[in-house]
Amino acid sequence: MSVAIAVDAIRKSYAGAWRRPAREALKGISLSIAAGETFGFIGPNGAGKSTLIKILVGALRPSAGSASIFGRDVREPEARRGLGFVPENPSLQDFLSPYEVLLMGLRLHGLRFSDERKHCMHWLERFDLAAVADNRLRGFSKGMLQRTALAHALAIQPRLLILDEPLSGLDPVGRKDVVDILDEYRGQGGTLFFSSHVLxxxxxxxDRFGLIHRGQLLTIRSPQELVADQADRYLLRYRGGTPIAHCVELRPGLYGGHARAAELPALIAEVLACGGVLQEVEASVSLETAFFRTIASTDEENS
Structure with a gap:
C-alpha cells in the first residue's frame, strides 16, 4: 500500500522576541498515513496541529526533520498537485463569487472539463451554495465561507484532502452535511488528514487518530483499539469545588475524570470532599474519554 503522508522527526521552533521566550511548537513528530486512509488529528489549542499542517502544505519550513506527500518532499511545489486544502480560517477574496473561486481552483490545478460550470455547480449544490453561486463573497457568514472553501477543495478531485478544523463555524445541520460528504469521499478511496475539536x-x-499535546505526538490509535482499552471505564463529571487528581477542567467550573468500576466510589468521595456537586457518571467508550485521560496522565507525569 502506498504512503500518502510521511512525517519523520519533524521539529519546529520559533525564535524568541521581546518579552517572549523561544518556543518549540513541534518536538520530533513522526507518523505515516497510507493512501486511502482517514486520519484524525486531535489535541488542545496550541498543541501543534496547525503547525504540522502548515508544514505539510508548504506554508512553513520545519526546523528539523522531513515530510513528504506521495513520495515528494513537501518543499517541492509538485507535491501539492492534487492536494485539496482548507485552513482553519479560509481567506477568500471577497470580490469573487463561489463559482469563480471553484473555477480558479480548477485552473490552478490544470484541470479541464467539457462543462466547467456544471462541474462547479455540482459541488456548490452539495454544500448548499447553488443559490448564491454568483453572489460576491463579501457579506457571507463564516459558515458560508467555510462551505465555499470546502467545495473548492473537493472540486479539484483531490487524491489527498488536508483540512484544518473543517467544521469550524458550521451550524449542527451544516456540520452533519459536511461529515457526510467527507465520509463519502473516504468511501470512494480518497485520503483525508484533518484536525478537529469535534471529537x-x-x-x-x-480510521485512526493521533493525539498531540504540547508539540508531542502522544498516541496513534484506531477506534477498535480504543474500545478494547476502555472496557469497564466510566466518565464522571462534577461542578464547583476544586480540581482533584485524575480530573481535568472541561470548561470553567466543570470538571471531568475517568475511572474503572472499582475506583468509582473513591473518586466520588473525593468529589464530595472537595465541595463539588456530582453531575453525572456514565459508562464511556469514546474518543472524548481517551482524550482527557491521556492529557491528564501526561500533565501529571510532567508536573
Whole structure:
C-alpha cells in the first residue's frame, strides 16, 4: 500500500522576541498515513496541529526533520498537485463569487472539463451554495465561507484532502452535511488528514487518530483499539469545588475524570470532599474519554 503522508522527526521552533521566550511548537513528530486512509488529528489549542499542517502544505519550513506527500518532499511545489486544502480560517477574496473561486481552483490545478460550470455547480449544490453561486463573497457568514472553501477543495478531485478544523463555524445541520460528504469521499478511496475539536466527528469517520499535546505526538490509535482499552471505564463529571487528581477542567467550573468500576466510589468521595456537586457518571467508550485521560496522565507525569 502506498504512503500518502510521511512525517519523520519533524521539529519546529520559533525564535524568541521581546518579552517572549523561544518556543518549540513541534518536538520530533513522526507518523505515516497510507493512501486511502482517514486520519484524525486531535489535541488542545496550541498543541501543534496547525503547525504540522502548515508544514505539510508548504506554508512553513520545519526546523528539523522531513515530510513528504506521495513520495515528494513537501518543499517541492509538485507535491501539492492534487492536494485539496482548507485552513482553519479560509481567506477568500471577497470580490469573487463561489463559482469563480471553484473555477480558479480548477485552473490552478490544470484541470479541464467539457462543462466547467456544471462541474462547479455540482459541488456548490452539495454544500448548499447553488443559490448564491454568483453572489460576491463579501457579506457571507463564516459558515458560508467555510462551505465555499470546502467545495473548492473537493472540486479539484483531490487524491489527498488536508483540512484544518473543517467544521469550524458550521451550524449542527451544516456540520452533519459536511461529515457526510467527507465520509463519502473516504468511501470512494480518497485520503483525508484533518484536525478537529469535534471529537464525536473524528470518532465517526477516522480510521485512526493521533493525539498531540504540547508539540508531542502522544498516541496513534484506531477506534477498535480504543474500545478494547476502555472496557469497564466510566466518565464522571462534577461542578464547583476544586480540581482533584485524575480530573481535568472541561470548561470553567466543570470538571471531568475517568475511572474503572472499582475506583468509582473513591473518586466520588473525593468529589464530595472537595465541595463539588456530582453531575453525572456514565459508562464511556469514546474518543472524548481517551482524550482527557491521556492529557491528564501526561500533565501529571510532567508536573
Amino acid at each position: 464525536h466527528d473524528v470518532e465517526r469517520i477516522a
